[in-house]
Amino acid sequence: MSAPPPASRPAAFSWLLARAHLGRRRTQNLLTVLGIAVGVMVLIAALSLTNGFSGALVDATLRASPHLSLNSYTARPPSPDLERLIRSDRRVEAFTPFLADKGLLTRPAEQGRDAGVDFATLFGVTPAAAQVLQLPPAESRTLAALGPGQVLLGAALARSVGAFTGDTVRLLNSQQRRTELKVAGVFTTGNYLIDSAYAFTSLGTLQGLQQTGNVTGYQLRLHDPEQAREVGMALTGSQPYAALPWQDIYGTLLDQLALQKRVIAFVVFLIVIVAAFGIANVLTLAVFEKTQEIAILRAIGATQGVIVRTFVTEGMVLGLTGLALGNLLGLGIAAYFTVRPFQLPGDLYFITALPVQVRWQDLLWVNAVGLVTTLLAALIPARRAAGIEPARVLR
DSSP, rough: OOOOOOGHHHHHHHHHHHHHTTTOOOOHHHHHHHHHHHHHHHHHHHHHHHHHHHHHHHHHHHHOOOOEEEEEEEEEEOOOOHHHHHHHHHTEEEEEEEEEEEEEEEEEEEEBBBBBBEEEEEEEEEETTTHOOOOOOHHHHHHTTTTTTEEEEHHHHHHHHHHTTTOOEEEEEESSSEEEEEEEEOOSSSOOOHTTTEEEEEEEHHHHHHOOEEEEEEEEESSSSSGGGHHHHHTTSSSSEEEEEHHHHHHHHHHHHHHHHHHHHHHHHHHHHHHHHHHHHHHHHHHHHHHHHHHHHHHTTHHHEEEEEEEHHHHHHHHHHHHHHHHHHHHHHHHHHHHSSOOOOOOSSOOOOOOOOHHHHHHHHHHHHHHHHHHHHHHHHHHHHHTOOHHHOOO
16 A cells, blocks of 8 residues: 655644544533534524514514605606606516605593594505505505595504594694594504504595695505615606605614624624634643643654644634534524524514524624634644744753
């Protein structure tokens, strides 16, 4: 049997030494691996929960909000030209003209019930709004069937006013005009800010109250919500309308969610840094304990590269084992919360359950950063070991 090529011998010798070293400090190595695994596990779980929270909050927000609004600069009648442009754009799934107003909703006191009052943002829409918004099926049917003088209230707004389905509420709009509306039903999106402020009525009802045939603009639902800005620019290029994508409406919310994710990732990443110091500590102790052994190896011909490779290999074995175990534990926690979501108070956090969303991009950068961190932690003692002078030690 032929001997292996000379270039492969140093690598094999380094691996042999690394295996021998790793087999002697099993308890300390195990603790180091667990430290890295816990750090990676917490990082993956935290990012997955944050992704799930952000996605659920955005989804709940878009249930009662269009992906794109085209608002006229001045009140004007519906635009046939713009409607033709919208219909011809394949990126648009559905649209509806709308008229917006703000007003004060009140419910008179009755026997056994005190009077209720609250402010509301009122939207006059057509039956097509049921395709623009993503309300639950029963609530969507109620929205599509809204008749003259009927209103669909957000669940929290209905509780504040004390109005139930079939009740009559009074509306005082921004132009100081009054009317009575019959509650056709209530809707729930999961976003408390929307459920406590929005109400829908038929377009004709609100136009009649304002004594106008004009509309505020058009609300659109897209096949891909992320294209809202591009679609808005394309549709309003030659029209006297301003595009308002959902990203601009909820820009502050999106920025806060992104900042929250970065802060959580940074804080949890510190756990990985601390665990990496465990690798550096284990290898540094090994260097001190095996100073004479290293000196002997150097004296019989082992190069500095062999010594460095030996200790880097030890660090990489510990790091990769910790990363693999951390990934398994992190994905296991994500799977558990997928089956049994963490419950939240909906009135406070907008959603009633905390979903989990694992993104492969997060897994890639978590493992890449963990690998680089453990490699750097292993290089410090490895370079120290390579710098040992055999003549001085053996003397």
